[in-house]
Amino acid sequence: MVFAVGVVLFALGIALSIALHEAGHMWVAQATGMKVRRYFIGFGPKVFSFRRGETEYGLKALPLGGFCDIAGMTALDELEPDEEDRAMYKKPTWKRLAVMSGGIGMNFVLGLVLVYVLAVGWGLPDLNRSTDAVVGSVGCAAPTQGPGPDFALSECTGPGPAEQAGIRTGDVITAVDGKDTPTFADVAAATRSLSGPVDFTVERDGEEQTIVVPVQQVQRWVQEKGETEPHEATVGAIGIGATPSVVEHSALSAVPASFEFTGDMFVMTAERMVQMPSKAVDLWHAVTGGERDPETPISVYGASVIGGQIAEQGIWEAFVLLLASLNFFLGMFNLLPLLPLDGGHMAVTVYERVRDWFRIRRGLPRGGPVDYMKLLPVTYVVIVIGGAYMLLTLTADIVNPIKLFQ
Numbered sequence: 001m002v003f004a005v006g007v008v009l010f011a012l013g014i015a016l017s018i019a020l021h022e023a024g025h026m027w028v029a030q031a032t033g034m035k036v037r038r039y040f041i042g043f044g045p046k047v048f049s050f051r052r053g054e055t056e057y058g059l060k061a062l063p064l065g066g067f068c069d070i071a072g073m074t075a076l077d078e079l080e081p082d083e084e085d086r087a088m089y090k091k092p093t094w095k096r097l098a099v100m101s102g103g104i105g106m107n108f109v110l111g112l113v114l115v116y117v118l119a120v121g122w123g124l125p126d127l128n129r130s131t132d133a134v135v136g137s138v139g140c141a142a143p144t145q146g147p148g149p150d151f152a153l154s155e156c157t158g159p160g161p162a163e164q165a166g167i168r169t170g171d172v173i174t175a176v177d178g179k180d181t182p183t184f185a186d187v188a189a190a191t192r193s194l195s196g197p198v199d200f201t202v203e204r205d206g207e208e209q210t211i212v213v214p215v216q217q218v219q220r221w222v223q224e225k226g227e228t229e230p231h232e233a234t235v236g237a238i239g240i241g242a243t244p245s246v247v248e249h250s251a252l253s254a255v256p257a258s259f260e261f262t263g264d265m266f267v268m269t270a271e272r273m274v275q276m277p278s279k280a281v282d283l284w285h286a287v288t289g290g291e292r293d294p295e296t297p298i299s300v301y302g303a304s305v306i307g308g309q310i311a312e313q314g315i316w317e318a319f320v321l322l323l324a325s326l327n328f329f330l331g332m333f334n335l336l337p338l339l340p341l342d343g344g345h346m347a348v349t350v351y352e353r354v355r356d357w358f359r360i361r362r363g364l365p366r367g368g369p370v371d372y373m374k375l376l377p378v379t380y381v382v383i384v385i386g387g388a389y390m391l392l393t394l395t396a397d398i399v400n401p402i403k404l405f406q
Contacts (some may be wrong), residue, residue, distance in 0.1 A: 160239020
């Protein structure tokens with residue numbers, strides 16, 4: 001039941017994101033004197049609509065997107081007599097660019113708001129956290145651990161084995177008993193099976209040294225790879241903790257932290273967009289029976305299913321982060337200078353402005369609007385390739401979905 005609720009909630013989140021994207025176009029168009037004929041959520045048969053002022057608002061049967069019909073978006077648009085002076089393509093360049101970027105900006109703003117909610121409610125993941133086995137804290141090793149769902153450690157006081165041996169916060173543990181430990185998880189796994197004095201290779205201030213640590217035997221709940229449930233066991237521990245993966249914030253400190261985190265998200269999103277063409281091979285491999293790479297793109301359906309998986313586990317902070325990531329992706333994807341995306345219309349607008357600047361310098365009159373009919377073949381190619389990619393992604397999400405929790 002929780003899974004189904006999560007799927008529905010995430011789907012509604014996507015629908016709201018798209019609705020606000022189109023609303024961004026509409027509000028800027030209305031503010032700059034253009035006529036907005038229609039604003040609809042969804043496609044297909046009309047469910048209902050109402051008119052307020054000169055704009056018809058409504059809902060359509062298929063909640064797969066939405067649209068904002070602005071009079072004269074291109075010169076191909078047929079205009080009513082009262083729309084001639086308010087046609088979008090006749091407006092100054094800055095107004096046209098503002099309208100086309102309004103939807104993109106709305107996605108970025110929504111993503112930023114979700115990041116702020118995440119920062120205040122749960123804290124922000126440390127995206128720049130080192131993957132090395134950095135010691136984040138030292139202390140006592142709790143002798144026991146309670147059962148689920150919290151698996152709380154028992155209270156303990158005083159220094160633990162690692163601290164007594166000389167390991168400090170900030171040290172990087174590169175090997176345990178001669179076994180390389182690239183990550184903190186590797187340190188924990190290697191220590192778990194040991195007891196008594198053990199050599200820990202530590203890097204401190206650029207120098208490597210070996211520290212002998214008496215590994216303490218404790219009771220823990222562990223879950224080995226392939227197991228569905230944790231079991232109680234006696235394992236080795238030395239009383240160290242990893243650097244925090246999440247940084248908590250107050251309502252005030254969350255403001256600059258949210259902007260910084262959003263900047264990091266922009267970089268990550270751009271990197272993934274660049275990788276998208278190469279991921280088509282991985283998607284085809286998944287569709288034809290191969291293992292699904294969790295780094296492959298997902299469709300709206302796939303994102304909703306993952307949202308359901310996250311909700312089922314009760315990890316609502318990941319739910320919010322995923323929805324924020326989706327908005328950043330929608331905004332950046334629409335910036336691509338390809339028709340029929342917003343970025344394509346912006347590119348045409350900029351071209352007309354640059355062309356007219358050169359014409360005026362040569363003593364020529366301004367040129368007319370770009371002939372979109374000549375751009376239709378390129379537009380159709382983009383639509384076909386994009387549609388095929390979306391269909392491949394959707395197929396992979398149906399026949400071989402990404403499963404975050406096995």
